[in-house]
Amino acid sequence: MGISERKEREKGEMKxxxxxxxxxxxxxxxxxxxSIRNIADSIEYSPGTIYLYYKDKDELLYEVQAQAFLQLLExxxxxxxxxxxxxxxEQLGKAYVSFALENPExxxxxxxxxxxxxxxxDLHKDNGVATFNCLADCLEECMKxxxxxxxxxxxxxxxxxxxxxxxxxxxxxxxxxxxxIEEESIKPVLFKAVEExxxxxxx
Amino acid sequence: MGISERKEREKGEMKxxxxxxxxxxxxxxxxxxxSIRNIADSIEYSPGTIYLYYKDKDELLYEVQAQAFLQLLExxxxxxxxxxxxxxxEQLGKAYVSFALENPExxxxxxxxxxxxxxxxDLHKDNGVATFNCLADCLEECMKxxxxxxxxxxxxxxxxxxxxxxxxxxxxxxxxxxxxIEEESIKPVLFKAVEExxxxxxx
DNA sequence: CAAATATACTGAATGGTGTTCAGTAAATCC
DNA sequence: GGATTTACTGAACACCATTCAGTATATTTG
Numbered sequence: 001m002g003i004s005e006r007k008e009r010e011k012g013e014m015k016x017x018x019x020x021x022x023x024x025x026x027x028x029x030x031x032x033x034x035s036i037r038n039i040a041d042s043i044e045y046s047p048g049t050i051y052l053y054y055k056d057k058d059e060l061l062y063e064v065q066a067q068a069f070l071q072l073l074e075x076x077x078x079x080x081x082x083x084x085x086x087x088x089x090e091q092l093g094k095a096y097v098s099f100a101l102e103n104p105e106x107x108x109x110x111x112x113x114x115x116x117x118x119x120x121x122d123l124h125k126d127n128g129v130a131t132f133n134c135l136a137d138c139l140e141e142c143m144k145x146x147x148x149x150x151x152x153x154x155x156x157x158x159x160x161x162x163x164x165x166x167x168x169x170x171x172x173x174x175x176x177x178x179x180x181i182e183e184e185s186i187k188p189v190l191f192k193a194v195e196e197x198x199x200x201x202x203x
Numbered sequence: 204m205g206i207s208e209r210k211e212r213e214k215g216e217m218k219x220x221x222x223x224x225x226x227x228x229x230x231x232x233x234x235x236x237x238s239i240r241n242i243a244d245s246i247e248y249s250p251g252t253i254y255l256y257y258k259d260k261d262e263l264l265y266e267v268q269a270q271a272f273l274q275l276l277e278x279x280x281x282x283x284x285x286x287x288x289x290x291x292x293e294q295l296g297k298a299y300v301s302f303a304l305e306n307p308e309x310x311x312x313x314x315x316x317x318x319x320x321x322x323x324x325d326l327h328k329d330n331g332v333a334t335f336n337c338l339a340d341c342l343e344e345c346m347k348x349x350x351x352x353x354x355x356x357x358x359x360x361x362x363x364x365x366x367x368x369x370x371x372x373x374x375x376x377x378x379x380x381x382x383x384i385e386e387e388s389i390k391p392v393l394f395k396a397v398e399e400x401x402x403x404x405x406x
Numbered sequence: 407c408a409a410a411t412a413t414a415c416t417g418a419a420t421g422g423t424g425t426t427c428a429g430t431a432a433a434t435c436c
Numbered sequence: 437g438g439a440t441t442t443a444c445t446g447a448a449c450a451c452c453a454t455t456c457a458g459t460a461t462a463t464t465t466g
């Protein structure tokens with residue numbers, strides 16, 4: 001019967017409505033300053049209704065994080081298209097840094113809360129994994145052709161991602177202030193860092 | 204007259220009493236779960252009293268952060284003592300990673316909140332700067348002797364710090380899960396990363 | 407079709423939060 | 437010794453996340 005299907009669909013639409021409003025408000029006002037009440041207000045439902053669709057505020061955040069990782073994955077797919085794996089690696093790195101610079105609040109959201117993939121064994125649709133694999137695959141292709149200094153693919157992924165994440169997260173937390181880098185030169189400085197670093201890991 | 208001096212001293216003692224309790228509770232229960240009321244309770248004063256010494260909860264955090272940076276600086280000074288700047292660089296890197304692994308809550312506290320040094324022009328006693336300079340000085344000495352691949356000292360500091368921060372912060376936010384690194388091998392894997400990376404930047 | 411049930415939603419209530427401020431009591435000053 | 441400054445209190449304010457008895461609508465059953 002079509003009724004249960006319609007119900008399912010309506011449930012999905014409601015969840016989307018909530019997450020869309022939540023994402024908008026998280027980005028505009030920050031996670032901490034966005035209350036369930038505010039979200040409920042903005043979609044014209046009572047606060048209790050949100051709890052019929054999401055266990056708590058954290059679960060709402062996880063949903064938004066999943067969407068954010070998907071967004072980053074999309075960026076990778078459109079910006080890192082070179083057939084040459086080394087070139088593609090640079091495209092990935094710059095896409096990552098650009099993403100963080102252009103969506104600082106979103107990037108922050110993706111890394112605020114500890115253990116967002118803590119449902120552990122659960123088959124939590126993990127966009128984070130898919131996004132990381134985009135990088136891992138590229139590194140693997142580079143290494144297969146002996147183009148990188150790494151011997152261990154785990155180390156390769158760890159080090160490259162750490163460098164990218166380190167660059168953008170130190171910037172987002174304003175820790176670059178201690179290096180006296182002026183605001184307007186941040187982007188070129190970070191891009192230079194990506195280029196120099198990637199140059200330093202090709203054989 | 205000695206009265207105002209005693210008052211000054213007592214004020215300082217009170218501030219220390221508050222920050223000590225705050226640090227303890229931030230580390231035990233986390234920043235978000237620690238309330239001004241809880242802190243007041245633990246030192247047996249009323250909530251209002253805390254506001255006579257600190258403007259708000261954030262200012263309390265900044266104080267704790269300053270102390271944490273001082274603590275990291277101390278770690279650097281005791282663990283990075285080699286005369287050889289390249290050796291010292293490795294000691295610094297490992298000290299940094301160890302510090303984060305051994306004090307995860309503290310490290311988190313140092314990088315949770317956006318713009319902690321946002322009093323800007325104010326001569327906010329900046330332990331963060333002093334700590335970073337420890338690294339910057341070491342890098343400068345290496346570069347002066349032509350031991351590193353870097354040409355620009357700013358890039359050197361940025362890249363090295365980014366790698367260290369990236370490694371430990373991805374770990375703290377449980378983002379290493381996507382690489383399927385087992386819990387017990389995290390420390391050796393991170394140390395290996397530090398060694399490999401530093402090897403890759405010496406000429 | 408009507409009664410029974412299931413679903414979707416409400417909004418007040420609970421027990422918290424950061425922060426303020428009138429009031430009080432003690433210490434210091436004149 | 438009276439006036440004033442200082443240190444502190446704790447109730448009050450405006451929020452917060454979350455829960456849950458109650459209601460109204462939709463669906464199913466007899």
